[in-house]
Amino acid sequence: MSCKDEQIYGILWNTTMAGITLKEPCPKYQKGVATRFCDEHGEWEPPNFINCTNEALVNASSLLDSIIANETRGQIQETVNNTLRLMKNLTSSRNGIGAGDLSSSLGVLEKIVTVTNATGFPIEKEVFYAVIDNILSPNNSNAWTTVSKETEKDPSFLLKNMDRFSKITLRNDNITTTKFNGSNFELVINRAKIDETGIRFPDEQSNNVFLNSEENPTFLKLKKQASNATKAINYVAVLYKTMSDILGSDSKRFIRSDKNVMMLNICGSLILSYTIFISSVEQTSNEVACVAITAIIHYLFLVTFFSMLGLGVYYFMSITVTYYALYVANNFQSKSRVRWFLGGIWGIPVIITATNLGAFWGKGYHLKSYCWLSIESGSLYLFIIPVCLISLINILIIVSLLRVLFASSIVARSSLQRKAS
Structure with missing residues (x-):
């Protein structure tokens, strides 16, 4: 199946096979690329002009970028x-x-x-x-x-x-x-x-x-x-x-964003992990249950820290990369990447937790008095090491953000009090 030639909004959309997204230059006086998807039934979906912007607006935005980056003073x-x-x-x-x-x-x-x-x-x-x-x-x-x-x-x-x-x-x-x-x-x-x-x-x-x-x-x-x-x-x-x-009817004070979703992940994982920790960390009488509790708490705490890493990477892409590579950052922000962040936030801890459980099964996986990882057997290191790495990466991200802020003319011309804040 294929979608037939069609001219709409000043663009000729040529015949395209089903399941393919066609790209065409934006209409007159606009910069960017318009896209249109030919669905599996050979029917055109409405064109997508999210990347089409008036040339004058693009030029004005570039001038403002130059002012913010201290390239234009007058x-x-x-x-x-x-x-x-x-x-x-x-x-x-x-x-x-x-x-x-x-x-x-x-x-x-x-x-x-x-x-x-x-x-x-x-x-x-x-x-x-x-x-x-x-x-x-x-x-x-x-x-x-x-x-x-x-x-x-x-x-x-x-x-x-x-x-x-x-x-x-x-x-x-x-x-x-x-x-x-x-x-x-x-x-x-x-x-x-x-x-x-x-x-x-x-x-x-x-x-x-x-x-x-x-x-x-x-x-x-x-x-x-x-x-x-x-x-x-x-x-x-x-x-x-x-x-x-x-x-619109689907969006009427819940207003979502990638940052909000990741912040909710931090809150959710903390609530779950603390609830299980407080209620079950001393349940050592049942070995199987204690191993499960230890693994679940380990997993949820890792999710919390990987959520923090996700936020750090998001800010790095949104601010630092914007300063040094505007095109890459704009492409990153042009649509939601939250599914990739969530995949890493919840997926990577599964691998670490499963590896830890397999490596220390029957070898002192948890403490004798509590359902938590043991420092004596070494199982705790598969929590400590990821946490330390995440903390180090986020510290480096903070340093990069501060360097960008203090390199901009906006902060350079600010008062000492504003720089401190």
Whole structure:
């Protein structure tokens, strides 16, 4: 079977055998490679444009990379503001934007926040918020689904960077009232003395209304507080109106990422191992049961440490490799690798535990008083050695991360207090 010639989205997809993924250059004015899978029945699946990005956006992202890597010093503020204006135009399409442009836009926004945090240069906030508003449009829900599935840039990625930008804004003591009332999100930056007045967000004049006018709009109200504060407080309030549409029915506060999955593995293995350890480590009366308990605890503790190694390797690929080999790192982050991490995290300890059990069966595998590996017979070394190696590797990874951080212009221009933190 084969999929027949078909032209769609400006690309001619030539006849392809079933079970094959065809690669073609991205449409006009975009960089990258589009893919399309011909299924086993000889039917085309929808094209995948996750790696197709507008050329202007790619160039803007490269300029920001140069600024962050200290290769470009001049015109930083102008570069950032020009990039924001470009993004506002690119993301304002009523038909929505593609998955590749969405993913790249999220990455560029993160870089802009990073540069703003390091340099302190003011940017065009209204344009920044307009880009956020465009990205949060329900017209982009299909692109969000693809990006969330194939990369780590889910909606929480956007929320995190909005939070970072808000904290940067709040550092300024001379805050001026800023209001943004968009179609997809609202924002207020202001100062208030809470012992003199309360805070209501959004206010009565906002566009935050439901389709059903009989329902009350969503709002938050902080009543006047009994406080003797000498200074007004700075605050940022944000309302995301379309987040539930973007998250989709399958993803509506569980928001997953490779890091979260590996962190959950650490927690799960620790809970299981400690539960078994506390409840069963003294059950030495039954030899077979004690051997099983020892092996299970050994295995789960190894899973915990290999989970820590997995996180270390993930950060190494995401940060250190990004600094020295941007293409390799971007390829690594372009889609989830969690299945490979989980395979190693849970698979390698099986080999070590089984080897240890076979080598020391009937030779003092566990202690006489406890169901745990014996130092006298040497079985404990097959726990100590992997743990020491993992610790050493993670220390080396930490050193490499610190070298990258202190080699960047972002940290080099920071205060001593920020460098220490």
